[in-house]
Amino acid sequence: MPQGSTGPAATISDLLAGDCPGRTLLSHIASRWGVLVLTALHQGPLRFHQLRDGIGGISEKMLSQTLRVLCRDGLIRREVEPTTPPRVSYGLTPLGEELMSELQGFIAWIALRTEEITAAWDRHDSTTRARLQGSVDL
């Protein structure tokens, strides 16, 4: 793989093997608010308060924190429009778009399957209850 990079690309085995930069990156994206912020921006750039209002339950602290981390990762770009007053908007970088093209299937899958999975929660609960009540067995 003759690219102008520092070394060979990481593999999925590296992710599993131990702590590595990939784990850190994964934690940024798969953080409580990371996926949601990224998903919200997938439709197009939004301003701070639009994100805050659009993502139910997020606090301003968590929003700005998440935005800062994802900016550092180069997935989101912060743009200050030189108007008065300056308006700040956030959008996906090309790298962020690339990520979202991988992630949107996953998000859609969650929306699609949530219902049948929550149904399974109840069923599993009663199974568990039965097993526990019967004790002894297993």
Added chain:
Amino acid sequence: MPQGSTGPAATISDLLAGDCPGRTLLSHIASRWGVLVLTALHQGPLRFHQLRDGIGGISEKMLSQTLRVLCRDGLIRREVEPTTPPRVSYGLTPLGEELMSELQGFIAWIALRTEEITAAWDRHDSTTRARLQGSVDL
């Protein structure tokens, strides 16, 4: 959408709008160890200690906890082979396989792009440092 379901499928907007079962499911999968466990099992079923050894840094407590949650979600199946001693192995359910087919592109993307993103961390750091130094304190 004439299925025997309780109601219409959730949408991505629901995920963004507020707390909902989809958020919970998302948190299970996108938890610190969730993606890694699922990824490890994508190659095929593994036993408890194989998972523990294969996923660097995970404790037995976290492994069994993660396994239990993902079983409840119907993404992983726990199988006790009736040998002596009984061997317990974990594998993906069809639902879990379906999920992983959405997720593997994302995992591969992380492995692919980690390097260039970590490089950006350093660049961003010096930018930030410069900005902070300019403003005297903090």
Added chain:
DNA sequence: ACAAGAACATACCTTTTGGTAAGCTCCTTT
């Protein structure tokens, strides 16, 4: 009989995460 490994569960404690609330600056509107 004894040590040891698999597959957990549990108690205890530390670290991390995240929410609340307040404050701050810059600007516009009234």
Added chain:
DNA sequence: AAAGGAGCTTACCAAAAGGTATGTTCTTGT
């Protein structure tokens, strides 16, 4: 001049996540 919104940051605190260490049961190996 006062009020208010945008876009943050900080301090403080509570809750949740997670690690360590230990206990348990079953079974095989010696």
